[in-house]
Amino acid sequence: MKTSDFYYDLPKELIAQTPAEPRDSSRLLVLDRQSGETVHKHFFDIIDYLDEGDLLVCNDSRVLPARIYGNKEPTGARVEFLLLKQISGNRWETLCKPGKKAKEGARFSFGDGLLYATVTEVKDDGNRIVDFECDENFFSTLDKIGQMPLPPYITEELKDKERYQTVYSHELGSAAAPTAGLHFTTELMDKIRAKGVNIAYVTLHVGLGTFRPVKVDDVTKHKMHSEHYEVPEETAELIKKTKQSGKRVIAVGTTSCRTLESVAAEHGEVVPCEGFTEIFIYPGFEFKVLDGLITNFHLPESTLIMLVSAFAGYDNIMNAYKTAVEERYRFFSFGDAMAVL
Incomplete structure (x- = not known):
């Protein structure tokens, strides 16, 4: 077939x-x-x-409101992260755009400092393993700053x-x-x-x-x-x-x-x-x-x-x-x- x-x-x-x-x-x-x-x-x-x-x-x-937008430190370059899978605790497998900004060791901030991320590994398929840091509960923070990961064929904003x-x-x-x-x-x-x-x-x-x-x-x-x-x-x-x-x-x-x-x-x-x-x-x-x-x-x-x-x-x-x-x-x-x- x-x-x-x-x-x-x-x-x-x-x-x-x-x-x-x-x-x-x-x-x-x-x-x-x-x-x-x-x-x-x-x-x-x-x-x-x-x-x-x-x-x-x-x-x-x-x-999960798994799409988050932030900035690379210290350059301020704009990035988009999409959380794919929780590995353990605040460690996640993540899709990063643009990928060239997210090399191993790169650090990012989201939501005016509510959330920080450090890339710990770049996988063979291009996905990143990322460690997140935040003062509050991770999921509560994500709820404040994250957007719904709508499929690519939906182009209108979800109100x-x-x-x-x-x-x-x-x-x-x-x-x-x-x-x-x-x-x-x-x-x-x-x-x-x-x-x-x-x-x-x-x-x-x-x-x-x-x-x-x-x-x-x-x-x-x-x-x-x-x-x-x-x-x-x-x-x-x-x-x-x-x-x-x-x-x-x-x-x-x-x-x-x-x-x-x-x-x-x-x-x-x-x-x-x-x-x-x-x-x-x-x-x-x-x-x-x-x-x-x-x-x-x-x-x-x-x-x-x-x-x-x-x-x-x-x-x-x-x-x-x-x-x-x-x-x-x-x-x-x-x-x-x-x-x-």
């Missing part, structure tokens, strides 16, 4: 630049993965497709940082939002629970590798980035009970999907655990957990469109995407949603 098999033509104006208001007013394309039929709804209609006893599994990771967080975000650590969850409001989740649908959480900290293009022709040769996940005991128990009762486990987002299928691939079922996953799901993959998936519309030739094609069927997905373009759906992080059931 070639990467080019997952290409589709997307007019630039269909790339959503701002989130829908309210969150659940975005459109929803419902895809029947058996028949391939599509229905056009709004996201608040998702409740009509959920049955009592079903289980929604959401990723409760919270996005409210919380709109790039899910309403149930809790565990700080992602470099990008688990965007399928952005459509839920607190009120909609209350209505879903009132219908007898259970909601459980996993944590997967989304890395920027989620935006990394597939650069090989042969899909099977692509190497996935590593991301940290955690599955609590309560979630593992709910999944087991849901399966035993013949009801559906529906993942909210590809990150929840990857977490559940990673754990099941390793342990044979979903058990309480934490670790790192590099799972790559593409057509031919055998799902052990998922019965449904709520997701956004993904970039052409991306690992995410490959994942949804594995779950819904390649032809079904490519036809659904063609329909979504024709119907002028909004695409990508702030775009509309798809439910594959």
Whole structure:
């Protein structure tokens, strides 16, 4: 299977630049993965497709305001840092622009001296290992001076940082939002629970590798980035009970999907655990957990469109995407949603 098999033509104006208001007013394309039929709804209609006893599994990771702007000492040269991964304490793997300013030993200040950074290592891939110093708590400081690391295809400024967080975000650590969850409001989740649908959480900290293009022709040769996940005991128990009762486990987002299928691939079922996953799901993959998936519309030739094609069927997905373009759906992080059931 070639990467080019997952290409589709997307007019630039269909790339959503701002989130829908309210969150659940975005459109929803419902895809029947058996028949391939599509229905056009709004996201608040998702409740009509959920049955009592079903289980929604959401990723409760919270996005770090990980993009910071500062100055090199003593020259004052302007720099941009993007925090990628916490190594330990205040030591982080970081993307620095311009890289030539961030040689080993270079020191920088951010937020008028609220935060300082020293480059301790330049990695082979160009990323930097950086030690940060601040008087207050590091994350509190980051919250004051940092900006949301919006994907490169979003060029408009985000007025409210919380709109790039899910309403149930809790565990700080992602470099990008688990965007399928952005459509839920607190009120909609209350209505879903009132219908007898259970909601459980996993944590997967989304890395920027989620935006990394597939650069090989042969899909099977692509190497996935590593991301940290955690599955609590309560979630593992709910999944087991849901399966035993013949009801559906529906993942909210590809990150929840990857977490559940990673754990099941390793342990044979979903058990309480934490670790790192590099799972790559593409057509031919055998799902052990998922019965449904709520997701956004993904970039052409991306690992995410490959994942949804594995779950819904390649032809079904490519036809659904063609329909979504024709119907002028909004695409990508702030775009509309798809439910594959």
